[in-house]
Amino acid sequence: xxxxxxxxLAKDEEKIGKLMASMKQYGLSADGHFWxxxxxxxxxxxxxxxxxxxxxxxxxxxxxxxxxxxxxxSFGLSLLAMRVLAAKGQAFPVIFAPLEDVSGKLDLPTLxxxxxxxxxxxxxxxxxxxxxxxxxxxxxxxGYNLNVHGLPGIGLWFEAGPxxxxxxxxxxxxxxxxxxxxxGVGPASGVPERATLEYAQKGLKVQLGEDEFIAWAxxxxxxxxxxYYVRVQGMPDRLLFGPYASAEEAEVHVVxxx
Numbered sequence: 001x002x003x004x005x006x007x008x009l010a011k012d013e014e015k016i017g018k019l020m021a022s023m024k025q026y027g028l029s030a031d032g033h034f035w036x037x038x039x040x041x042x043x044x045x046x047x048x049x050x051x052x053x054x055x056x057x058x059x060x061x062x063x064x065x066x067x068x069x070x071x072x073x074s075f076g077l078s079l080l081a082m083r084v085l086a087a088k089g090q091a092f093p094v095i096f097a098p099l100e101d102v103s104g105k106l107d108l109p110t111l112x113x114x115x116x117x118x119x120x121x122x123x124x125x126x127x128x129x130x131x132x133x134x135x136x137x138x139x140x141x142x143g144y145n146l147n148v149h150g151l152p153g154i155g156l157w158f159e160a161g162p163x164x165x166x167x168x169x170x171x172x173x174x175x176x177x178x179x180x181x182x183x184g185v186g187p188a189s190g191v192p193e194r195a196t197l198e199y200a201q202k203g204l205k206v207q208l209g210e211d212e213f214i215a216w217a218x219x220x221x222x223x224x225x226x227x228y229y230v231r232v233q234g235m236p237d238r239l240l241f242g243p244y245a246s247a248e249e250a251e252v253h254v255v256x257x258x
């Protein structure tokens with residue numbers, strides 16, 4: 001039986017209980033958790049194990065616009081989404097179910113932009129959930145990999161590198177609203193204990209529109225299966241990353257976390 005994992009940003013036990021019961025009526029197993037807003041102890045990682053299980057076929061996030069506008073909640077939710085999408089692929093289905101009627105487009109973080117927005121009260125929610133949970137995942141080629149690793153006592157690490165179809169000649173990673181204090185290069189999917197860095201650079205200022213990102217960079221060759229890792233302090237609202245380029249114009253990717 002396909003499983004739905006429900007993340008409740010607002011603690012409304014009655015409504016969440018009804019949602020779980022309705023999922024079971026549609027032939028889907030349902031489980032979930034109430035969101036814990038605790039970045040210091042990396043509480044956003046707690047539901048990752050369940051979301052990454054092979055039988056979890058859909059993620060439903062229930063909340064309000066106010067929840068999304070709380071920086072710490074948006075940041076933690078983005079980190080969890082980054083972890084899940086890195087493992088399951090960009091096409092993994094997500095539904096954002098607002099507790100209230102929503103007029104206009106919700107301001108979702110970049111990694112949740114692909115979520116279907118269906119109000120919790122909408123009678124079509126169950127039908128849509130069944131459809132998404134049973135639709136085979138398509139592979140979406142982004143040209144890069146992006147992941148996050150929360151290591152208690154060691155820190156928050158972001159990982160960026162080329163996808164299986166590309167190779168990077170060096171890498172750059174910048175933050176807006178946070179600070180990088182360590183970096184390394186190594187095999188994908190795990191922060192390396194040691195790394196040899198080639199022509200490492202720190203404190204680069206990258207101007208993108210009106211925003212200035214502070215970036216670190218290396219010129220190591222990054223073949224597929226290799227990543228650039230940076231440890232970040234604070235709560236950056238946006239990330240900037242891509243292959244290293246010495247020219248003023250470079251191809252970069254920007255991800256909004258808050």
